[in-house]
Amino acid sequence: MLIGVPKEIKVHEYRVGLTPESVAELVLDGHQIIVETGAGVGIGADDAQYAASGAEIVADAKTVFARADMIVKVKEPQAVECAMLRPGQILYTYLHLAPDPEQTKALIKSGAVCIAYETVTDAYGDLPLLTPMSQVAGRLATQVGATALQKVGGGRGVLMGGVPGVAPAKVVVIGGGDVGFNAAQMAVGMQADVTILDRNNIVMERLNYHFENRAKVVRSTPAVLAELIKTADLVIGAVLIPGAAAPKLITREMLSTMMDGSVIVDVAIDQGGCFETSKPTTHADPTYVVDGVVHYCVANMPGAVARTSTYALNAATLGHAKKIAKLGWKEAMREDAHLLDGLNVCEGQLTYAAVGEALGIDTVDAASCL
Numbered sequence: 001m002l003i004g005v006p007k008e009i010k011v012h013e014y015r016v017g018l019t020p021e022s023v024a025e026l027v028l029d030g031h032q033i034i035v036e037t038g039a040g041v042g043i044g045a046d047d048a049q050y051a052a053s054g055a056e057i058v059a060d061a062k063t064v065f066a067r068a069d070m071i072v073k074v075k076e077p078q079a080v081e082c083a084m085l086r087p088g089q090i091l092y093t094y095l096h097l098a099p100d101p102e103q104t105k106a107l108i109k110s111g112a113v114c115i116a117y118e119t120v121t122d123a124y125g126d127l128p129l130l131t132p133m134s135q136v137a138g139r140l141a142t143q144v145g146a147t148a149l150q151k152v153g154g155g156r157g158v159l160m161g162g163v164p165g166v167a168p169a170k171v172v173v174i175g176g177g178d179v180g181f182n183a184a185q186m187a188v189g190m191q192a193d194v195t196i197l198d199r200n201n202i203v204m205e206r207l208n209y210h211f212e213n214r215a216k217v218v219r220s221t222p223a224v225l226a227e228l229i230k231t232a233d234l235v236i237g238a239v240l241i242p243g244a245a246a247p248k249l250i251t252r253e254m255l256s257t258m259m260d261g262s263v264i265v266d267v268a269i270d271q272g273g274c275f276e277t278s279k280p281t282t283h284a285d286p287t288y289v290v291d292g293v294v295h296y297c298v299a300n301m302p303g304a305v306a307r308t309s310t311y312a313l314n315a316a317t318l319g320h321a322k323k324i325a326k327l328g329w330k331e332a333m334r335e336d337a338h339l340l341d342g343l344n345v346c347e348g349q350l351t352y353a354a355v356g357e358a359l360g361i362d363t364v365d366a367a368s369c370l
């Protein structure tokens with residue numbers, strides 16, 4: 001198969017779809033790889049490294065999209081990229097369609113076969129292609145939250161760990177999955193006063209077992225949440241209903257009960273965000289203030305640590321990429337129902353029910369496309 005890797009074009013996105021090492025593996029499998037010039041500079045991999053791994057370097061994204069059977073990316077295709085897709089071409093990347101009607105319509109119109117990393121499942125009911133980036137974003141969430149809490153970050157001037165004699169910051173993490181666990185782990189490490197909310201008993205048990213008395217684990221209800229945010233210095237939004245638009249758990253009215261200079265980091269912004277007042281921001285201008293509360297809502301947080309993130313992402317995505325390249329998407333999905341779960345758009349039709357529900361677009365069963 002001819003596999004193409006364009007340079008990411010989202011603002012301050014430095015990750016790349018394939019590392020030189022992944023390219024070498026695919027070449028060894030007998031595939032041909034084309035990489036846009038400069039695609040790997042953000043992870044410290046130059047054209048020469050890709051060429052040494054067996055890739056052909058091409059001058060622009062247009063050439064990559066025109067020639068490749070499968071495009072391997074990181075972030076959802078931007079409008080100019082959607083316009084370059086063609087019927088039957090495979091797009092393998094994050095999509096996050098539920099909050100994004102424009103991209104969804106463009107992908108349907110393209111006729112391409114669009115596989116979303118974030119909805120591929122595994123035998124444990126997890127989302128293995130989302131997990132590594134959730135681990136990164138969770139860890140970053142605490143880091144950026146701590147920075148925003150400083151006066152120069154617009155925050156109320158609170159140190160996460162406090163000092164002997166002065167209380168630490170109160171951190172509330174909503175959702176105790178991959179993002180929430182990792183955010184809490186960093187906050188506990190900084191000696192903050194940490195509370196994690198979830199509503200899944202197994203998740204709560206796991207958190208309780210792991211953190212013991214270093215973090216409180218609380219069942220998430222609207223009443224509990226409303227009470228906790230009133231005294232929180234930092235609230236991290238980390239809920240997920242797979243593929244669906246994130247539930248708005250903190251309304252505008254609830255936000256007004258939070259302290260001036262408190263901070264929210266809405267990691268779930270890629271699925272629309274779990275605060276009513278959240279809107280996507282970029283690494284170039286990551287925060288804004290509503291009702292005195294600093295909002296950080298960057299939808300591609302892992303792009304900031306592109307090298308760590310790209311290697312972690314490739315470790316999760318390469319296996320399926322190899323399978324698709326070897327068998328073609330139809331056969332690969334017939335053999336692997338977990339990969340089929342990743343199919344969001346197929347040759348002009350939407351194939352993911354939660355996206356259809358969020359956007360009011362008719363869907364067909366993904367299996368009917370095989």
Ligand SMILES: NC(=O)C1=CN([C@@H]2O[C@H](COP(=O)(O)OP(=O)(O)OC[C@H]3O[C@@H](n4cnc5c(N)ncnc54)[C@H](O)[C@@H]3O)[C@@H](O)[C@H]2O)C=CC1
Pocket residue numbers: 118130131133134135137174175176177178179180197198199200203220238239240241246247249266267268269270271298299300301302
């Ligand atoms: N902004 C960014 O750059 C990035 C964003 N993300 C996003 O972060 C979000 C979380 O991802 P993961 O942690 O991997 O998901 P996950 O599935 O591992 O965890 C989500 C947790 O939310 C819980 N939950 C659902 N409804 C809840 C409620 N009402 N109250 C409390 N908890 C609730 C679930 O029980 C689950 O434990 C997703 O939207 C993901 O796409 C992930 C990576 C990067």
Ligand SMILES: CC(=O)C(=O)O
Pocket residue numbers: 075094118130133134270299300301302303
């Ligand atoms: C998951 C996601 O949105 C990201 O890694 O950018």
Ligand SMILES: [Mg+2]
Pocket residue numbers: 126127131177178
């Ligand atoms: Mg998870």
